[in-house]
Amino acid sequence: MIPAIPLREKIGHTLAEAPDKWVQYLVLLLFLVAVLSVYVSAAAILVGMFLKRPGGRRIRQVILGLAAAGILCMAWGAFVEPDWIEVSQVRIPTPKVSSPVRILHITDTHCDGWGPREERLLEIVRQEKPDLIVFTGDSINNPEDGLRAFRRLGTSLKAPSGCFAVGGNWDVWYWNELNLFGGTSWKALDGEGALVTVRGNRLWVCGAAYGGPWRTALKTAPPGAFTLFLYHTPDLAPEPELQDADLYLAGHTHGGQVCLPFYGALVTMSKYGKAYESGLYRIGTCALYVCRGLGMEGDPAPRVRFCCRPEVALIELVPEPGHR
Numbered sequence: 001m002i003p004a005i006p007l008r009e010k011i012g013h014t015l016a017e018a019p020d021k022w023v024q025y026l027v028l029l030l031f032l033v034a035v036l037s038v039y040v041s042a043a044a045i046l047v048g049m050f051l052k053r054p055g056g057r058r059i060r061q062v063i064l065g066l067a068a069a070g071i072l073c074m075a076w077g078a079f080v081e082p083d084w085i086e087v088s089q090v091r092i093p094t095p096k097v098s099s100p101v102r103i104l105h106i107t108d109t110h111c112d113g114w115g116p117r118e119e120r121l122l123e124i125v126r127q128e129k130p131d132l133i134v135f136t137g138d139s140i141n142n143p144e145d146g147l148r149a150f151r152r153l154g155t156s157l158k159a160p161s162g163c164f165a166v167g168g169n170w171d172v173w174y175w176n177e178l179n180l181f182g183g184t185s186w187k188a189l190d191g192e193g194a195l196v197t198v199r200g201n202r203l204w205v206c207g208a209a210y211g212g213p214w215r216t217a218l219k220t221a222p223p224g225a226f227t228l229f230l231y232h233t234p235d236l237a238p239e240p241e242l243q244d245a246d247l248y249l250a251g252h253t254h255g256g257q258v259c260l261p262f263y264g265a266l267v268t269m270s271k272y273g274k275a276y277e278s279g280l281y282r283i284g285t286c287a288l289y290v291c292r293g294l295g296m297e298g299d300p301a302p303r304v305r306f307c308c309r310p311e312v313a314l315i316e317l318v319p320e321p322g323h324r
C-alpha cells in the first residue's frame, strides 16, 4: 500500500513551509541531552560508590542499567547493524509495462574500502538477477580505498539492460575531479536519459547529478515510455515537473541512519525533514522510493547505524490489472 502524500505546490526552503525540519532538530537535541544526562549521572554514581557515599539504591540501578543498555546499543550500531543489509521488495503496478521489469536500486554506498557490504551487494545481484541496476549517488567516503572499492563494484556489477548512475552531493562537492564511473558498467546521467527496452517494455531512464539540469532529463522523455527518474535527494518531490515521471528513485536521507523506535529518523538532511525519510510515497501520479542506502556518512561522522539497516531496493514494475 502506497502511503498518500498530497501533491504540493512548489515549496521553498522556509520555516513556515517545512516546520517538521525544526521539530526534527528539537527531538535530536532532547535525545542528546537525555543520553548525556544518563552518562553524567552514571559517572557520578560510580564515583559515589567508590567514595562509599550513601544514595538511593533503586535510582542507581536504573541509571547504571540505562548506561549499560546504551553501551550495548552503541556496540550493536557500530559492529552488527552496518553489515546487515535488507533487500526491500517493492511492487509498482503500471499500465506502461506488459511484463514484470526488475530494477535494483542502490544508493549511498559511501565506500570506505572493500568490505562485507560490498561483497554482499555482489551476492545480492547474483541472486536477484535484476534487468537494470541504478545508483542514486554518494559513492565514496575517501579517494583512496573508497574509490578503489567503488570502482571494483562498478566493474563487477552487470545487468542485461544496463547500469545507470547519478552523482550525489558528496560526489559533486568533494569528488568532482575523480573518475567515479568512467570505464565501469555505470553510465552516468546528468540532465539526460537513455531509452531502454526490457522484454518489449520501453523505459526512459533519466536523471541528473545533485544540483544538475534535472528538468532537461524529464523534458526529453519519449511519449508512452515508462519514465524512471534518478536524483540523489527526494527534495524534488513537490516540483510540478516531477509529474512527468512515473517513478522517482532517491537516497540521501540514509533513512536517518540512527533512528528511534516508533519515531524513526533523528536527522534526514532533507530540506523537507521527515516528510520523505524512507520508503514508498505517492506524489500525484508519480511514485517516489527513498532508499536508506548501503553505507554511512563519512568523516567526521561516526560509522553507526541503529534501527535503520542498510538497504538495497528491488523494485518490480508489474502490469496494472486490465492493462495487458
Ligand SMILES: [Fe+2]
Pocket: 108, 110, 137, 138, 168, 252, 253, 254, 297
Ligand atoms: Fe549519503
